[in-house]
Amino acid sequence: MNAAAPAPTPESLLPGRRPRTLAQVLVTALEERIRDGRLVPGVKLPTEAEIMGEFGVSRTVVREAISRLQAAGLVNTRHGVGTFVAEKIDEPAFRILPQQLATLHDVIALLELRIGIETEAAALAAQRRGDEQIATLRGLVAQIAQAIEADQDTVAADYQFHLEIARATQNGHYVQLIGALGSGIIPRARLAEDDAEARQRQRVFLRRVNAEHEAIVEAIAAGDAEGARAAMRMHLSNSRERRRRSLVT
Template sequence: MNLNAITGRRRPKTLALGLVEALGDRIREGRLNAGDKLPTEAAIMAEFEVSRTVVREAISKLQAAGLVETRHGIGTFVLGLGEGAAFRIAPDQMGTLTDVVAVLELRIGVETEAAALAAQRRSGDQLAAMQEALAAFAAAAQAGRDAVAADFQFHLEIARATGNPHFEQLMGTLGAPSIPRARLPGLDSVAPAERLAYLTRVNAEHEHILDAISAQDPEAARAAMRTHLANSRERRRRAALAAAGGE
């Protein structure tokens, strides 16, 4: 049976991702339970009308997502949706404007509260670490670099200052690729003066967040973070349009 008909969805980016969706749905819906053995490669090839290469790529992606494990010489078995299904955003889930905006929406939901908690709980050392990250951002911008590493470090330091390790772990999982300009073209093509002006605006928003955290004002920190990430989302959209010749 054709893979698109089985998934009942728009055409996937690749056949392998379509197969991941189809098998993943069977696991989530309970048609394949923890401990069940997946059909053989040959059986999957026949059912979904795909090549052996596609099957192996899909199985590899399911393994990376923690949904299955392969026991050499025995077969591939379902782990289910328990401890093995750790949260992860794979690189191929950050390749388009829609993907980047989706991650920014997640960050808005998480980091606005992280900023408020950091304002309430941060230590002097943690505040100094945020200040160091912003100084590194400014230095990178002045040197003509994209400042992605320092940008991410600032957000990571805020997550640490919440005193809740889950915020730090989630930010660590997202990593520097969650910074929008790390994933899509746009900023690299602008003149150095325009790039510096862009990064200066970004860092001014960072400074508003830092000021609120320094003043231990959770509501102001929450608002400043929401404004910053919402602006990042709009900047990314405009940059992508400009790179595509839409502006």
Template sequence: MTTLAPPPARRSRSLTTDLVQSLGDRIRDGRLPPGEKLPREADLMEEFGVSRTVVREAISRLQAAGMVETRHGIGTYVLGFGDASAFRISPSQLETLQDVIAVLELRIAVETEAAALAAQRRSEENLRALRAALDAFAGAVEAWRDAVGPDFQFHLEIARATQNPRFADLMSTLGGMMIPRARLDSDVPITAERRDYLRHVNGEHESIYDAIRRQDAEAARAAMRTHLSNSRERRRRATVTPRS
């Protein structure tokens, strides 16, 4: 009797998880040290026998975990874990909606000012990096994939555009789990309604980018506050109504 193959979505999720684990192990044991460039997509596909989609999803998850970063037109590089004794918000500290809302409040306090400083100090290179993150976000959504990795990358690039390395250090410490969807919605499939929501999120990102591009510090501050406050309010509503 022929055994039925598992559903493609579940199988793909398992392959992605396996690849994340394998690459994560290499980062943790030093085979892929901080600053090291990850192998090309084609090489990872061949080595692990997986599709390009699986490789990209795995890299997106590693980005969300703050373990790697993708540099537009160059490649993906290992960030590592930093100092284990330093301040860090671990996944175990983001188990509830209240935990996620608490981090959003921290982000509102920090990132609104970061956006204003980025508008004042950004370089053309910073703008290119921000644009690349926005385009990666939009591309993922239109391909019916979530965009946690590019979402985190966009906020990290804003921190870098402040020209104050402490902002980027803090964002890297928080890692991709600071994106609410990374913790609470990781198993929610992409539906038409969800895709529309993600398009709206990227529209808010575009408003932040536009203010930074124009070097309008007040507009950048306001756009970031609106963006993060909207996310916080959506999570608050989820505590009293079922999440769609």
């Protein structure tokens, strides 16, 4: 009897686009820990091997992510000693704190803000995106799809998807704002591991959400600004309406 195939690692989910895309996902995860205080100023970051083990990425990805964090002034590397969180980190002028997303009303309010911002970002992305950004977006949709079927967390890739659209606008203000909002804008599903029926319902729901992602990408790839605007509005409005319904059920 053949041995079961190994579970896919994050790097296996983005063929052709692995190192750069995964490096940004890792940057986002580590930056979030620095910003929310889980990694305090002056503390030494985990070793390359520890980060590789936790996130399932290669040494190349880890080193690129650390380089980006250095460029952003978030960490300092002492040769022969290690990498440390910078002692002084400039806080973004605008950000959403975890306690500001404590209730469904808070989440709905944030979605209303995102609808106003991200629909226009999608339209601009359709007008300004490059082929490389389309490849990245399609890779992220594929990564999310793989994670859904494997019952793995989709939050990091989902957030990266929205951040990549902001980058495709070629307008740094969109990138800064989505970056300041952080990955907390993406809801996290918490299901009992032994509840097969609940996991299946969640898979069906997430497939539908990812189909909305795919529609956004295809409109952006086609250079269809109005279509991209409409697809993003539908995606975020659907998310808002799902949460509104949960308030009355």
